[in-house]
Amino acid sequence: MSILDITGVSKIYGHLHAxxxxxxxxxxxxWLSIMGSSGSGKSTMLNMIGLLDKPTSGTIRIEGTDTTSLSARKLTEIRRDKIGLVFQQFHLVPHLTAVENVMVAQYYHSMPDEKEALAALKRVRLEGRARHLPRQLSGGEQQRVCIARALINYPSLILADEPTGNLDEANEKIVLELFRELHQEGHTIIMVTHAPEVGDLAERQIRLAHGKIREIRYPVRNGI
Structure with a gap:
């Protein structure tokens, strides 16, 4: 069974067909990458998949469940239980330490467990920074906290929105290596990116233009 099935999905804002x-x-x-220039619809697509917005028409099924007619409460439950989100802007709570930011995701899912949260930080090689606040972390370290937070509840699907967009070259390499490892471990990843060198790491690319699928490619990937 597919993890995700998108069928005939359209999103209209007024006169704009996103x-x-x-x-x-x-x-x-x-590992799927969704690519396209600004305004192509790729972020809108990720919001639909992440259940942060609803399509105007069509269906989105996650592990066989049609999400398009569900209540906001049920959508929140599915997003909490089945989806791990990694954002370009990090969205860490500024007054909480790295380990506490990871534990926030546990709080909304079940019960916070510091031991598990520390293990998640170790997984992204940040065990030595667990007690640091976001302002004491580099951009790459903050993004790795986000990845640990996304993984803590064992999601079926990891969604990443331009996860290297705010990183320098060195930190981009570290973060992409983590995604390589996650893929090798069997995680399902959907990544929105405008960068060809990032998109080419995926098994499959969907390229959007003006809200439509323009092309589907299967890159030749090196080192995966």
Missing amino acids: LQDITFSVGPGE
């Missing part, structure tokens, strides 16, 4: 009749599926353990 997405038009999008259809694709994502299988377990697949």
Whole structure:
């Protein structure tokens, strides 16, 4: 069974057709990149998949569940239980330490467990920075906290929105290596990016233009 099935999805804002009749599926353990220029619809698509917004028409199924007619409360539960989100802007709570930021995700899912949260930080090689506040961390370190937070509840699907967009070259390399490792471990990843060198790491690319699928590519990937 697919992790994700998108069927005939469109999103209209007034007279703007942000997405038009999008259809694709994502299988377990697949790494998919969604690419396109600014205004192509890629961030709108990620918001639909992440259940942060609803399509105007069409269906979005996550592990077989049609999410398009569910209540806001049920959508929150599915997002909490099945989706790990990694944002370009980090969205860390500024007055909480790295480990506490990871534990926030546990709080909304079940019960905070500092031991598990510390293990998640170790997984992203940040065990030595667990007691630091976000302002005491580099951009790359903050993004790795976000990845640890996304992983803590064992999601079926990891969504990443331009995860290296605010990073320098050295930190970009570290973060992308983590995504390589996650993919090798069997995690399902959907990553929005405008950068070809990032998108080419995926098994499959969907390229959007003006809200439509322009092209589907299968990059030749090196080192994965």
